[in-house]
Amino acid sequence: MSTPQYKRIVLKLSGEALAGEKGFGLSPEIIKSVAEQVKEVVDLGVEVAVVVGGGNIWRGKIGSEMGMDRANADYMGMLATVMNSLALQDSLEQCGVETRVQSSIEMRQVAEPYIRRRAIRHLEKKRVVIFAAGTGNPYFSTDTTAALRAAEIEADVILMAKNNVDGVYSADPKMDKTAVKYDELSFLEVIQQGLQVMDSTASTLCMDNDIALIVFSIMENGNIKRAVLGDSIGTVVRRNS
Numbered sequence: 704m705s706t707p708q709y710k711r712i713v714l715k716l717s718g719e720a721l722a723g724e725k726g727f728g729l730s731p732e733i734i735k736s737v738a739e740q741v742k743e744v745v746d747l748g749v750e751v752a753v754v755v756g757g758g759n760i761w762r763g764k765i766g767s768e769m770g771m772d773r774a775n776a777d778y779m780g781m782l783a784t785v786m787n788s789l790a791l792q793d794s795l796e797q798c799g800v801e802t803r804v805q806s807s808i809e810m811r812q813v814a815e816p817y818i819r820r821r822a823i824r825h826l827e828k829k830r831v832v833i834f835a836a837g838t839g840n841p842y843f844s845t846d847t848t849a850a851l852r853a854a855e856i857e858a859d860v861i862l863m864a865k866n867n868v869d870g871v872y873s874a875d876p877k878m879d880k881t882a883v884k885y886d887e888l889s890f891l892e893v894i895q896q897g898l899q900v901m902d903s904t905a906s907t908l909c910m911d912n913d914i915a916l917i918v919f920s921i922m923e924n925g926n927i928k929r930a931v932l933g934d935s936i937g938t939v940v941r942r943n944s
Contacts, residue, residue, distance in 0.1 A: 708933035709859040711750040711826060714741065715849040718759035720866035720921050721787055727759050729790055737864075738794035740927040741831060745800055749931055750826040752856060753833045754849040755791060757783025763841070777841035781808055784845060788835035789813060795831055802831045807839030807848075819855050826856065846901035850908035861914060862930050863901070864921035870938035871900050871918050888940045890916075900940060909940075916940040 716737065723730030744751055760783035766776025788804045795802040803825050806814040814835055815821065825832045837848045853861050867877075871893070874882040890910035893900050900906065900918060909916055917930050919937030929936050 705932045707744075707747045707749050707931045709749060709931055711856065711858045712744070712752070712931065713849050713853040713856070713858045713861045714751060714753045714927065715846065715861055715863045716753065716755045716787075716791075716921070717845075717864075717866065718756040718783065718787055720864055721755070721790070722759035723866075729759065729787070734790055734794045735797075736924060737921065738791065738798045738800070740921075740924065741795060742798045742800050743925070743928045744931050745829065745831060747928070747931065748829075750829065751831045752822070752826060752852060752858065753788075753791065753831060754845055754852060755784055755787040755833065755835070756845040757781070757787055759783075760786060774841040777837075777843075778808075781836040781839070784837060785810070785814065785835045788833045792833055800831055801829070802833060804833045804835050807834070807836040822852075823856055844902050844905065846905035847908065850901070850905040850912075850914065853914050854908065854912040858914065861909065861916045862927060863916060863918045864927065865918060866921055868918075869920040869923075869936075871898055871940070873898075875899075885938050886935070888938060889943050890940055893940060910942050913942050 721729055721733055723733045757780045761779050763777035763780040767773045792802045792804050804814040805817040807817050809816050822832050834852050837845050849861050871885045872882040876882040890906045894903055894906050917937055917939050919926050
């Protein structure tokens with residue numbers, strides 16, 4: 704059996720990735736596929752934490768554009784991530800993977816409160832930990848949550864799983880046929896070129912804490928395992944490319 708390149712990872716899933724082709728709601732087939740791929744990685748002995756977005760249910764930005772108070776709109780988005788987290792937890796446990804959801808907004812009936820030391824203890828016991836409700840603060844994206852939690856739990860890498868692209872391109876490959884895919888980048892290049900990898904707050908946090916990022920497609924089965932084993936897939940973003 705191949706040797707994993709990382710001991711502890713943070714898997715970042717967009718809400719849209721869980722919706723599949725519909726673009727909204729939840730796709731049972733996609734959630735089951737993600738859970739099975741996560742199980743493959745857990746079976747390798749890798750400690751897995753997950754951060755899920757909520758864009759398949761609600762986006763704070765849309766609410767803000769409708770005239771809603773931005774903070775309220777963002778809190779609604781955080782609740783959407785909790786729904787996605789609970790759905791993923793259920794699917795993982797059906798696969799036989801012990802899982803805990805930790806929420807940045809306290810809701811004891813459905814999830815543990817986020818406590819860093821408890822999260823690390825769960826990981827050490829080979830439980831998957833899903834971080835829900837973002838950072839618990841408006842104006843911060845789930846990309847920033849992934850970077851923050853990765854720094855807090857001392858993860859080796861962030862795996863950013865995308866549903867509509869297989870890496871980082873110079874432009875939107877669907878709109879621009881001349882777009883070039885990058886194999887490696889630095890976070891400084893991502894920020895300077897305005898590449899749509901993650902928001903600037905998250906990129907800066909990763910750069911400052913020397914956390915590597917791998918951007919790849921979730922739609923191909925086994926890609927999470929390939930990334931963990933160090934196979935050349937997607938785009939790798941580091942402090943220095």
